Amino acid sequence: MRVLVSGGAGYIGSHTVVQLIAAGHDVLIVDNFANSKPTVVNRLEALTGKHLPVHAFDLTDHDKTEHLFASEDIDAVIHFAGLKAVGESVELPLEYYENNLGSTFSLVRAMRRHGVDKLVFSSSATVYGTNQEAATEDRATSATNPYGWTKVMQEQILRDVAVAHPSMRFALLRYFNPVGAHVSGTMGEDPQGIPNNLVPYISQVAVGRREYLQVYGDDYPTADGTGARDYIHVEDLAAGHLAALTKLGSMDEPVGVWNLGTGHGTTVLEMLHAFERAVGRELPYRVVERRAGDVAVSYADPAKANAELGWRATRTIDDMCVDTWRWQSANPTGYPDADA
Secondary structure, three states: OEEEEEOOOOHHHHHHHHHHHHOOOEEEEEOOOOOOOOHHHHHHHHHHOOOOOEEOOOOOOHHHHHHHHHHOOOOEEEEOOOOOOHHHHHHOHHHHHHHHHHHHHHHHHHHHHOOOOEEEEEOOHHHEOOOOOOEOOOOOOEOOOHHHHHHHHHHHHHHHHHHHOOOOEEEEEEEOEEEOOOOOOOOOOOOOOOOOOHHHHHHHHHOOOOOOEEEEOOOOOOOOOOOEEOEEEHHHHHHHHHHHHHHHOOOOOOEEEEEEOOOOOEEHHHHHHHHHHHHOOOOOEEEEOOOOOOOOEEOEOOHHHHHHOOOOOOOOHHHHHHHHHHHHHHOOOOOOOOOO
16 A cells, blocks of 8 residues: 555654555655654665655645645555643643644545545553553543543544544554664654653663653552553554554444553563663662652553454563664664764
């Protein structure tokens, strides 16, 4: 298929592009580079040996989105594009609702006008609200922040479109905590500013960009008192998107919903110690106050994806940390503004 990947230069999008091409698909990218750099595309082309058409604009621009679909042959869409920082969404709720919902409106309208009927949507475990332990897909959705609500709303929008247009096929993929990097060490997570997530923060401590890791609370009801999360290697996650894309071609129902996770939680200190094994030395940390809104434990029940998509997460937390460290040590300040 010829697959449009929105946000294809981003962390998860870029790893998915590599796997799509390896599976024989043609890929084109739309990305406004708000959370990524154009040099990612150079790395993608070097890894895949393919030229990648890139459309550099924001999907909330209806005219440019319409022109994209009018000028390109597209069979399916994988939709990653969107603002994604939980804390920032609390500070900028209107921007998050406008961007995340507006891009989906624009994208699906253009798909409808041009006969594109397959969409894999990047959703999130945040749609389970505070009830994230052993989450199954039939659990009621809710959210605790504007970012999470945009995911809940986008899922509902796609369900409603499917009722109105039952020939369309939507895969809603709810995933938990993507980590890791491409085994080549040339692609990985490159957050802007202070990382919001644990593993990028640890890796920046390891490379000397941060003084120490802040551990938010050590009195949770877990094995070592620190919060536990379901960490999934970005390569396993990318493979889940390919499996969902394949499934869309044989689905009887218009909408499928799947968790992508490992099915168990890893605590903050367990992840820190795994990273220390990858680096070969101890890393400094300090326990500080809990963050408001953090849940003690969050992990997926991936049984439905295992059974229906034939997909399973296979990489361990040690794999995740080794691959992250290979990327971060080779790229201590992340992607360059321009590749030499």
